[in-house]
Amino acid sequence: MNITCVGAAGTVTGSNYLVEAEGVRILIDCGMFQGSRQLEERNYLAFPYDPKTVTHLILTHAHIDHSGLIPKLVRDGFSGEILSTSATADLCEIMLADSAHIQEMESEWRNRKKKRAGRHRLIYPLYTKENAAAAMAYFTPVDYGMDRVLSSKVRVRFNDAGHILGSAIVELWIKEGDREVKVVFSGDLGSTNQPIIKDPTPIPDADVVFIESTYGDRLHKSKESTYEELKAVIRAAHADRGNVIIPAFAVERTQEVLYILNALRQKDEIPPMALYVDSPLAISATEIFLQHPECFDKETLEKLRTGNHPLEYPGMRFTPTREESIKLNEITHGAIIIAASGMGHAGRIKHHLRYNLWRPEAHVVFVGYQAQGTTGRLIVDGARRVKIFGEQVAVNAKVHTIGGFSAHADRDGLLKWLDHFDPKPAAVVIIHGEARSASAFAGHVRDRLGLDSIVPAMGELIDLDVAMGRFAQKGAVVPPLAFHEELDRVWEALDDILTRVGDIEDLEDPVSQKSLTPRLHIVNEKLAGIRQELAQAEAGSA
Ligand SMILES: [Zn+2]
Ligand SMILES: [Zn+2]
Numbered sequence: 274m275n276i277t278c279v280g281a282a283g284t285v286t287g288s289n290y291l292v293e294a295e296g297v298r299i300l301i302d303c304g305m306f307q308g309s310r311q312l313e314e315r316n317y318l319a320f321p322y323d324p325k326t327v328t329h330l331i332l333t334h335a336h337i338d339h340s341g342l343i344p345k346l347v348r349d350g351f352s353g354e355i356l357s358t359s360a361t362a363d364l365c366e367i368m369l370a371d372s373a374h375i376q377e378m379e380s381e382w383r384n385r386k387k388k389r390a391g392r393h394r395l396i397y398p399l400y401t402k403e404n405a406a407a408a409m410a411y412f413t414p415v416d417y418g419m420d421r422v423l424s425s426k427v428r429v430r431f432n433d434a435g436h437i438l439g440s441a442i443v444e445l446w447i448k449e450g451d452r453e454v455k456v457v458f459s460g461d462l463g464s465t466n467q468p469i470i471k472d473p474t475p476i477p478d479a480d481v482v483f484i485e486s487t488y489g490d491r492l493h494k495s496k497e498s499t500y501e502e503l504k505a506v507i508r509a510a511h512a513d514r515g516n517v518i519i520p521a522f523a524v525e526r527t528q529e530v531l532y533i534l535n536a537l538r539q540k541d542e543i544p545p546m547a548l549y550v551d552s553p554l555a556i557s558a559t560e561i562f563l564q565h566p567e568c569f570d571k572e573t574l575e576k577l578r579t580g581n582h583p584l585e586y587p588g589m590r591f592t593p594t595r596e597e598s599i600k601l602n603e604i605t606h607g608a609i610i611i612a613a614s615g616m617g618h619a620g621r622i623k624h625h626l627r628y629n630l631w632r633p634e635a636h637v638v639f640v641g642y643q644a645q646g647t648t649g650r651l652i653v654d655g656a657r658r659v660k661i662f663g664e665q666v667a668v669n670a671k672v673h674t675i676g677g678f679s680a681h682a683d684r685d686g687l688l689k690w691l692d693h694f695d696p697k698p699a700a701v702v703i704i705h706g707e708a709r710s711a712s713a714f715a716g717h718v719r720d721r722l723g724l725d726s727i728v729p730a731m732g733e734l735i736d737l738d739v740a741m742g743r744f745a746q747k748g749a750v751v752p753p754l755a756f757h758e759e760l761d762r763v764w765e766a767l768d769d770i771l772t773r774v775g776d777i778e779d780l781e782d783p784v785s786q787k788s789l790t791p792r793l794h795i796v797n798e799k800l801a802g803i804r805q806e807l808a809q810a811e812a813g814s815a
Contacts, residue, residue: 274449274737276456276483278729279321280304281705285487285644286338287315288705290458291322294447297427298322300330301443301458301483305341305372307616309646316342316399321732325350329423330411332357333460334440335364335524341372344404347411356421358431359414360439360565364524366409367557371523373398373405375619417441417567432474435463436680437525438561438568442474454737457698459484461705462682462690466496468532469562469573469583470525473682475693481737482698484691486706487642488683489714491676499677500533504542506636506673507534507609511544514606515634515670520622520649522615523554525680526641528562528584530611535586548589551598551612551621556591559584602628615641617649626652627661635670640678645707684714688721699741701726763800 274294280287287306292299306315324346332355333339343355343365357365376398384395415421415431422428426448431441443458457479465472494502510517521527527550537543550556562584566574576583592598598621601610612622626648629635643650651659653674658665682690691701701718703711703726715726729735 274447274454275734276702276737277321277734278702278704278731280306280315280731281338282729282731282733283708283711284308284312284731285642285705285707286312288333288339289342290483290704291327292445292447292456294449295426297329297424297447298327299423299427299445300327300346301445302333302339302460303330303342303346304339305337307338307341307647308644312646316345320346320349323350325352327351328353330355331429331443331445331458332361332365333434333443333458334437335361335368336437336461336522337368337372339461340365340369344369344373344400344408347408348400348404351411353411354413354423355408355411356413356415356423356429356431358417358439358441360561360568361441362409362412362414362439363561363564364437364439364558365412367554367561368524369405369408370402371554373400373402376400377402379619432476433471433568434460435465435467435471435473436461437463438470438565440470442476444476444479454480454741456481456483456737459690461485461487461680462687463680464493464682464686467680468496468529469570470568471570473686473690475690477693477695479694479698480741481700481702482691482694483702483704484687485681486687486703486711486714487681488679488710489687489703489706489717490710491683492685493679493683494677496677499675500537502673502675502677503530503533503638503640504537506638506675507537507543507546509671510609510634510636511546511607513634513636513671515632515636516604516606516629517546517609518622518625518629518635518637518670519609519611519640520615520617520626520637521555521611521613521640523552523613524558526615526678527552527555527611527613528559529678529680530640531559531584531586531589534609535583538586545588546607546609547604548586548609549592549601549611550589551592551601551610551625553593554613555611556593598624601625605632606634615649616643616647617652618647623648623661626659627664627666630659630661630670631667633669633671637670637672639672639674642679642681684717687714688717691718691724692722697722697724700737702735702740703728 277291279291280289286308288302288304290301306312380396380398417431417433420428420430428446430444434440434442440460442460445456447454457476462473521530573583610625612625614620614622617626639649639653643653648659652668652672658667701724703715711728715728718724718726
């Protein structure tokens with residue numbers, strides 16, 4: 274039985290794992306790569322498996338880095354079942370449509386630029402709104418805690434992961450011959466005491482556990498001190514007569530921030546500033562939250578029962594239309610603006626950063642993970658100016674990172690969840706973390722829990738028999754045939770880049786423009802060398 278880590282290995286985004294056993298081909302997640310341009314290019318490559326041959330897609334939650342390539346999967350021939358909780362399916366409906374909209378807008382914007390520059394080779398969106406809508410027909414909702422039989426050999430169960438509304442930990446039982454192997458995918462694990470939703474479910478047993486490691490090398494501040502920090506920022510911005518700009522994921526983070534701002538305002542702990550939620554997606558997501566009380570924790574249910582709406586800040590304004598959103602650019606002080614994306618590299622937040630980052634009286638508050646290569650990450654890392662819509666914008670605003678909002682368990686939260694397995698799993702596979710975080714977490718898993726783990730590379734195939742220590746310690750690498758195919762794809766991509774390199778007008782930096790062509794030639798030569806070596810090695814062994 275093999276599991277290939279197609280994405281979210283050595284990196285956080287692009288979750289996609291292919292499970293292959295006797296007669297089954299199941300995907301866990303089908304996420305989009307997000308972050309650097311290099312990483313995002315991967316979204317355009319063909320899937321390294323034939324979507325037509327995949328029987329089921331098990332979706333852990335609605336975040337785009339887990340669900341974002343589903344429309345492409347369906348367009349490319351997948352016609353099996355997509356299993357998820359019903360909250361996840363509802364969220365996917367709005368999030369995939371939104372993602373398609375972003376893809377279409379981006380390609381339109383680039384094409385307009387190309388036309389103005391007199392270039393005629395246009396680019397196509399990764400997928401369209403029609404593709405996203407078509408994918409929804411394949412969703413089948415599954416309740417938490419119920420066994421769902423996929424075939425005579427496979428059954429699956431979803432458990433609350435406490436990460437976002439509808440998020441799940443997946444238990445998967447697969448029969449091979451006369452034995453049954455149980456694999457658990459943590460999905461993204463939530464932190465405890467997250468408002469609105471429940472805590473992650475402890476799972477008692479597994480043969481193999483795939484665990485995320487986004488914050489495998491860090492501890493979060495407590496929720497209490499996190500809310501104190503937010504309170505201090507709002508008060509400071511009020512005193513500075515500036516705006517507060519909060520880039521936030523439309524789903525979960527926006528609702529959590531609303532929940533806290535509402536609580537602080539009710540206790541009169543923050544001054545009355547105008548609050549704008551400038552995200553059509555966040556507005557729809559908030560409605561979906563209210564349709565899924567089965568996902569709420571006791572505290573939230575109690576608030577609702579007593580008529581205290583936990584997501585309503587007094588005087589809060591939603592700005593769904595483009596015109597309303599543009600109007601916000603005129604506000605120079607006294608407003609709290611929450612907009613997506615959470616990493617500042619897409620969506621309406623780009624406008625708010627452009628209009629506020631250069632103002633010394635403004636405060637920008639990052640309340641979520643900032644992936645490498647995003648505008649948010651550059652600002653957090655101390656860039657003095659950033660490029661937004663092709664324009665340099667100085668970073669004069671006060672920048673705050675409030676880490677404790679995370680919807681992810683921190684190092685100790687992950688270890689605690691892993692420690693619930695009794696007996697201990699035969700193998701632990703550490704995924705969904707940047708290389709440094711994943712390997713640091715592997716060290717903690719060994720030192721604190723006495724468990725060996727595998728930190729797979731992107732594309733690595735893990736033979737579960739090997740992983741469970743039946744034959745050896747370490748997972749096998751991608752077999753030569755798959756490697757050849759992979760190489761061919763890289764080869765094709767490079768060829769394409771080389772023929773198009775004269776066409777690239779998006780690289781504003783003339784130095785990198787000039788150095789690009791010779792560099793690509795070097796890569797090409799190196800690949801030719803590898804290919805030759807491989808061919809020789811194969812000829813030698815035949
Ligand atoms: Zn997530
Ligand atoms: Zn994730």
